[in-house]
Amino acid sequence: MKSKLFVIGKPIKHSRSPTIHNFWIEKYSLNASYNKLEVDKTEIKDLIQQVRDGKIQGFNVTIPYKKIMTDFVDEVEESALRSNAINTIYMVKDKIIGANTDGIGFISSLKKDLSFNINSNTNVMCIGAGGAAYGIVSSLIDLSPNTIRIINRTKSSGIKLIKHFEKFTQSKKIFETTLS
Template identity: 35%
Template structure:
């Protein structure tokens, strides 16, 4: 009997995960399927029960469920415990175990390009589950400091507290108050802004020529955030 997998979130139509995993299954000649499963915010508990009923073997989690999903797990690995968010779940006869590969997934492209985070000043836009993994990665690589810009200050404050607990100097500001981009060596968008071709949350005025700009939104490839950065750099 074949195995079944999914990615859950909302929105979910943008996700390339079903195509990527399905291609991998075909290449490896595995009898497995992988689908996108939309679970709106506020309906996660019911969605998880539905996945259990169909005996899904595992699933990935994307926006907006990475933090809330933690409370529905029976077991967590060390990565989830440290980060406080989950992006991968294995279902073993109804027992859900969570993992987080977001930190390594964030760091890998930088390492491949020989980009050093050590002693850098970072601007992080967003304060959700993906942002928590990014903060953990930035702390691991010994950045000098991070400014967290978010629409909801409470969430930014919570993430700032997390950053400081793991040894990273952190400050908080509203997205609309972001300025003095010349102060930053790395600028990261960790929000869903761009999934639906929304305008960049910042203007990039004053950004240094060698500043690294990183967008976790991968579809579309050229978000307005990336386009604006290229115009300035």
């Protein structure tokens, strides 16, 4: 049986996820398909049921639904709890799991592709304070860099991200700079 995977959001037309995922599906000869699906909030419950029924094996989540997916899943991984955003839905045994893979994917790329390691002597700059930034900053905090500087166009979004993570840092290590 061919695995059915999706990325959902609204709008979704802009998403390049199917191009990227289908490249790897083809490269590794996986029996799967990955498509984009524009859905309204009212349709999410039905998609979750399709995962439960085995009709869909899972899906990724983008704007505007990352922050509301906790309402639809049985369990939330720590990555998603801390970042307050779910971007991946899958099933284990009889439970629908919500995860956030933004941070772990970003950190993995830094290490593998750039041979760049973050430690307590590293000063990090995160450009942007949108949805993916929450997952990335969450994973950066785990690596205990010296500082994390958030650079964003709008000051309020940068400050909101910083305030969200203050409870996860032992000292004032996250700073904001506005691009304007």
